[in-house]
Amino acid sequence: MREAFRRIAGRRPVTASPGATVELRRADDASLRVRLGGGWRLAERLPRVDEVERELDRTRAPRVTIEDAGLGAWDSALVVFVGGVLDRCRARGVPVDARGLPPEVGRLLAVAQEAPVAVERAAPRPGVLERTGVAVLERYARLRAAVAFIGETALALGRFGGRRARFRSQDLWLLVQQSGAGALPIVALVNFLVGIILAFVGITQLRFFGAEAFVADIVGIAIVRDMGALITGITLSGRSGGAFAAQIASMKITQEIDALRTFGFPPVEFLVVPRILALTAMTPFLTLFADATGVLGGAVVATTMLQQPLSGYMRRTALAVTAGDLVGGLVKGATYGLLIALTATLRGMQAEGSAARVGDAATQAVVTAIVAIIAACGVYQYVFFLLGW
Numbered sequence: 472m473r474e475a476f477r478r479i480a481g482r483r484p485v486t487a488s489p490g491a492t493v494e495l496r497r498a499d500d501a502s503l504r505v506r507l508g509g510g511w512r513l514a515e516r517l518p519r520v521d522e523v524e525r526e527l528d529r530t531r532a533p534r535v536t537i538e539d540a541g542l543g544a545w546d547s548a549l550v551v552f553v554g555g556v557l558d559r560c561r562a563r564g565v566p567v568d569a570r571g572l573p574p575e576v577g578r579l580l581a582v583a584q585e586a587p588v589a590v591e592r593a594a595p596r597p598g599v600l601e602r603t604g605v606a607v608l609e610r611y612a613r614l615r616a617a618v619a620f621i622g623e624t625a626l627a628l629g630r631f632g633g634r635r636a637r638f639r640s641q642d643l644w645l646l647v648q649q650s651g652a653g654a655l656p657i658v659a660l661v662n663f664l665v666g667i668i669l670a671f672v673g674i675t676q677l678r679f680f681g682a683e684a685f686v687a688d689i690v691g692i693a694i695v696r697d698m699g700a701l702i703t704g705i706t707l708s709g710r711s712g713g714a715f716a717a718q719i720a721s722m723k724i725t726q727e728i729d730a731l732r733t734f735g736f737p738p739v740e741f742l743v744v745p746r747i748l749a750l751t752a753m754t755p756f757l758t759l760f761a762d763a764t765g766v767l768g769g770a771v772v773a774t775t776m777l778q779q780p781l782s783g784y785m786r787r788t789a790l791a792v793t794a795g796d797l798v799g800g801l802v803k804g805a806t807y808g809l810l811i812a813l814t815a816t817l818r819g820m821q822a823e824g825s826a827a828r829v830g831d832a833a834t835q836a837v838v839t840a841i842v843a844i845i846a847a848c849g850v851y852q853y854v855f856f857l858l859g860w
Contacts, residue, residue, distance in 0.1 A: 491548075493518045494540060495526050503532040505556060506540035507572070511549035520555035527563060535560050538571035550579045613821070620739075620817050624747070627739045631748070636740045646749035650711050654757060661706050662699060662761035666768025669693055673769075674776060683777050684787070690769030691788035696796040697803070699761040700754075701848055704807030707754065708840035712815040715746050716836030719819025720829045728820075738820070747812040754808030755801045762800065795860055803851055807844045814839040 494506040505523060527535075537553060553569060553576060560567045569577060597605070630636040673686040719742055722728050728738045766788055773779045818836040822828045 490515050490543070491517050492540070493522070495523065497530075497532075498536075501530070501532060503527065503535045505535060505537045507537065507549070507552075508540035508542055510543035511545035511552070513546055513548045515548075517548055517552065520552060520559060523556050524559045527559060527565065531563075532565060534566045534568065536571065537567065537569040539573060542573065545576075547579075550576060553580060616821065617817060620820060621813070623739050624743055624813065624816075627737065627744050628747070630740065631744055636744055637736060638741045638745050643745040643749060646745050647753060649714075650707070650749045651753035651756060654707060654710055654753075655760060657710060658703050658706055658757050658761050659764045662694070662702055662765040663768040665698055665702050666690060666694060666765035666770075667772050669698070669765075670769035670772035670776075674772065684779070686769065686773055686777070687779075687784045687787040688791035690773075691766055691792045692796060694765035694769070695762045695792045695800050697800070697848065697852075699765050700758045700800045700803040700807060701844065702765075703754065703758050703761045703804060704811065704844040705841055707750065707757070707808065708811050708837050708844065711750055712811045712840045713833040713837045715750075715812065715815035716819040716822075717829050717833040719743075719816055720822035720832035721826075723820060723822045724824070724826060724828060743812075743816040743820075746816055747809065750808040750812040751805055752808075754804045754811075758801055758804030762797070799851070799855060799860060803848065806847055806851075810843045810847060811840045814843055 490510040490512070492506075492508040494504075494508070496504040496506065498504055503523075503526060511517065535556070537556065542549070553572065557567055557569070557580070569580065627636055669690045670686055673689040674683050677683050677685055677689075719728075722742070728742070731738050731741055766785075770781055770784045770788075773784050774781055815836040818832045818839065822832040
């Protein structure tokens with residue numbers, strides 16, 4: 472392999488690799504001429520700018536000229552080398568003439584040299600008034616989005632009533648199974664324990680008046696009228712509501728919802744309506760099952776602590792609980808199911824950003840649903856009181 476650089480009269484070669492050549496020559500006016508030749512490829516071992524820098528430091532040159540001395544094939548390695556020479560000369564205040572290079576190199580150098588440098592500056596801390604205004608505007612925007620979502624959902628349910636909503640029937644039946652039969656074990660366990668707790672509290676308080684026999688009335692009315700639907704709603708908030716929010720949020724972040732819109736499927740009809748129908752329809756049945764298990768939990772305590780016969784406890788419960796109590800509990804259960812599905816799908820649709828937002832959407836859905844259920848329970852209690860129900 473021949474030497475890339477040869478010492479000749481008046482020339483000072485720079486150590487380089489085969490292919491790429493650099494010659495440093497002093498002109499009569501003491502200016503430095505940098506002659507580049509050979510092939511300049513990133514894959515090869517290339518000359519360094521340090522040799523040119525040392526030559527500049529050894530004898531100050533009034534100016535530097537970069538010339539083409541038989542350049543072969545080149546890529547960005549040549550631009551990087553020439554840019555390094557320009558930076559060294561600019562730092563020393565030495566003018567550079569690179570017009571002897573191919574026009575393409577000059578254009579690339581112009582782009583590289585003119586690229587703006589982003590400088591991050593610490594933003595001033597906003598004042599209290601500004602932070603308050605931003606928070607109010609964000610809340611207002613979220614409220615508008617929620618109202619728009621509810622309106623769009625109402626229209627989609629109207630289209631479902633007219634048999635014009637577009638979603639897959641198998642998705643609906645799968646959601647019915649997941650929200651109904653799949654939730655039976657946890658609903659039964661929680662309400663059974665609630666019935667036991669209510670019976671213990673009732674017996675403890677009624678014992679002061681010698682009225683322990685009325686524990687069946689207290690447990691039956693509390694479970695059937697309020698607690699069965701309330702506990703079932705809270706349980707479904709954590710189970711089904713969180714799952715719905717996480718599913719839709721995942722689809723939102725992975726742009727599957729955008730794909731549905733692209734193919735002409737309204738996401739509210741395709742995703743929201745089946746979940747609302749499934750949970751609203753299944754919650755009353757789960758509430759009825761919760762009433763039975765809650766009363767059974769109270770019966771276990773009464774038959775063991777008070778030695779009451781099971782048949783007597785059930786007879787007294789049937790006399791205390793009215794049809795209005797039962798219907799009111801089922802209506803509450805359907806309302807709670809609707810609220811859970813609405814809040815879960817809303818939070819899922821509001822998810823933005825990275826995959827970490829999926830967990831945030833599920834958490835927000837559960838919290839919002841529980842608050843909505845408790846608020847609805849209070850409203851129902853007030854309305855039933857006014858109606859004398």
